[in-house]
Amino acid sequence: MGQGIDPGTGRDHVVIRGVAFGQARAQGALFDPVHPPPRELLSSHERGRALALDQVRILLDAVPTAILLAGADGRVVLANSAAASLFGYSHDAMPHVFADTLVPAFDQGARELFATRADGSELPVDVECRTVVLGNATLSLLTVADATQRRRQEREATLQRDELAHLSRVAMLGELSGALAHEINQPLYAILCNAQAAQRLLRSDPPDLTEIRDIIDDIVVDDRRAGEVIQRLRKWLRKEHVDHVPLGLNGVVLDALHLVRADLLQRGVDVHLELAGELPHVAGDRIQLQQVVLNLVMNGCDAMEHTPAPRVLRIRTQEDNGCVRLEVIDRGKGIEPAIAQTMFDPFETTKPDGMGMGLAVCRTIVESHDGRVWAQSLDVGARVAFELPGLPA
Structure with missing residues (x-):
C-alpha cells in the first residue's frame, strides 16, 4: 500500500x-x-x-x-x-x-x-x-x-459556562451596589460643584453668562456620564455584550481629567502629564477605562489630602513589551504593608468614609480587558498602574 x-x-x-x-x-x-x-x-x-x-x-x-x-x-x-x-x-x-x-x-x-x-x-x-x-x-x-x-456535550458545556458566568455576576450584585454608589458619586459631586459655582456667578452683578453657559455644559456632560455608568452596569448584569473598540489610552486619560478638573482645582492638586507619543491602541470600552483612570486619580488625590503644597500627581503612559501601561504616582504617605496584598479586594479601605470599591472596580474592569493592575509603595508616595495588551499596528 x-x-x-x-x-x-x-x-x-x-x-x-x-x-x-x-x-x-x-x-x-x-x-x-x-x-x-x-x-x-x-x-x-x-x-x-x-x-x-x-x-x-x-x-x-x-x-x-x-x-x-x-x-x-x-x-x-x-x-x-x-x-x-x-x-x-x-x-x-x-x-x-x-x-x-x-x-x-x-x-x-x-x-x-x-x-x-x-x-x-x-x-x-x-x-x-x-x-x-x-x-x-x-x-x-x-x-x-x-x-x-x-x-450535545459541547452545547451543555457552553450553557454551563454562560450560566456560571451569570451566577457569578449575580453573586457580585451586593458588591456592585456599593460600586454603583461609588461610581455615580463622582459625576454627581461634579454636578454639585458646578451648580454651586453657577449659583455664585448668578449672584454677581452683572453675572458672567459665558462662564455660566460653560458650567451648564459641564453639568450636562456629567449627567450623561452618570447615565452611561448605569447603562453599562445593566448590560453587564443582563449578559449583554459590551463592545471593545480600538482606543488611544492617552485620549482616555485626557477625557477623564476633563471630567474632574473642578475637583482637582478644589483640592489644590497639580497634574503633571508624561504621555508617550506613538502608543499602540488598546481594545476596550471608553467609559469603563475612563472610570479606571478616574478612580486612580481620585485615589491619588485622597492619598495627598494631608500632604502640604505643592500636591503633585504624575500621570505617565508608556509602551512596555507590547503592552500599554498607565501609572498614577502621588506624593502621599504610601501604602501600608497591612493592606498591600488586599487593597484591590472589595470593601478594603483605609478611608473613614470609604466603601472600598474603587480599586476593586478597577481590577474587575482591567482584567475584563485582559490586563493587570498593581500598586507599589515608594519612598515618597505610591504608584498605582495598569497595563493592557497593545493592538498590532
Missing part, C-alpha cells in the same frame, strides 16, 4: 495493490465485492483475492467506526457492520445506496455534517474522506462517526 497526493484533485489518496479488489478477467471491471461470481468460476488467483476480501470484511466489521467505500458513481461498494448500524440499513442493503444520500456534501471537504438514516432521520456526524485507488478504479473511503454526544 502506498500513499501520495492525487495530481488531479490535490487530495490525499491511498493506492492498494494485491488485495481483494482486482479486475474481473473478462471485462477488466472492478471485482464486485457484493455479488462476486461463484468461487468455482474463479481462477486460483481470483479465489485468493476473494478470500482476501472475506478477511478484509471481517477486519472492517471489527472496527467500531463506520466505514464506507464508494465507487466513482457514488454507489456504496463496501460497508462494515458499524456503518449499517449507524445508517439504519441491513448489511445487505448498504451496497444499493449512494454515499451522498447517506452523507450529503461529504466530498466537499466538510468535517461536520448531517447524515440521513434509512428512516429519513438526521444525525450529526464527523466525516473524513480519502481517495483510494484500487487497480484502475478510483474510490472514496469514508470514515463516519456519530457526533451527537460530542455536540
Whole structure:
C-alpha cells in the first residue's frame, strides 16, 4: 500500500495493490465485492483475492467506526457492520445506496455534517474522506462517526459556562451596589460643584453668562456620564455584550481629567502629564477605562489630602513589551504593608468614609480587558498602574 497526493484533485489518496479488489478477467471491471461470481468460476488467483476480501470484511466489521467505500458513481461498494448500524440499513442493503444520500456534501471537504438514516432521520456526524485507488478504479473511503454526544456535550458545556458566568455576576450584585454608589458619586459631586459655582456667578452683578453657559455644559456632560455608568452596569448584569473598540489610552486619560478638573482645582492638586507619543491602541470600552483612570486619580488625590503644597500627581503612559501601561504616582504617605496584598479586594479601605470599591472596580474592569493592575509603595508616595495588551499596528 502506498500513499501520495492525487495530481488531479490535490487530495490525499491511498493506492492498494494485491488485495481483494482486482479486475474481473473478462471485462477488466472492478471485482464486485457484493455479488462476486461463484468461487468455482474463479481462477486460483481470483479465489485468493476473494478470500482476501472475506478477511478484509471481517477486519472492517471489527472496527467500531463506520466505514464506507464508494465507487466513482457514488454507489456504496463496501460497508462494515458499524456503518449499517449507524445508517439504519441491513448489511445487505448498504451496497444499493449512494454515499451522498447517506452523507450529503461529504466530498466537499466538510468535517461536520448531517447524515440521513434509512428512516429519513438526521444525525450529526464527523466525516473524513480519502481517495483510494484500487487497480484502475478510483474510490472514496469514508470514515463516519456519530457526533451527537460530542455536540450535545459541547452545547451543555457552553450553557454551563454562560450560566456560571451569570451566577457569578449575580453573586457580585451586593458588591456592585456599593460600586454603583461609588461610581455615580463622582459625576454627581461634579454636578454639585458646578451648580454651586453657577449659583455664585448668578449672584454677581452683572453675572458672567459665558462662564455660566460653560458650567451648564459641564453639568450636562456629567449627567450623561452618570447615565452611561448605569447603562453599562445593566448590560453587564443582563449578559449583554459590551463592545471593545480600538482606543488611544492617552485620549482616555485626557477625557477623564476633563471630567474632574473642578475637583482637582478644589483640592489644590497639580497634574503633571508624561504621555508617550506613538502608543499602540488598546481594545476596550471608553467609559469603563475612563472610570479606571478616574478612580486612580481620585485615589491619588485622597492619598495627598494631608500632604502640604505643592500636591503633585504624575500621570505617565508608556509602551512596555507590547503592552500599554498607565501609572498614577502621588506624593502621599504610601501604602501600608497591612493592606498591600488586599487593597484591590472589595470593601478594603483605609478611608473613614470609604466603601472600598474603587480599586476593586478597577481590577474587575482591567482584567475584563485582559490586563493587570498593581500598586507599589515608594519612598515618597505610591504608584498605582495598569497595563493592557497593545493592538498590532
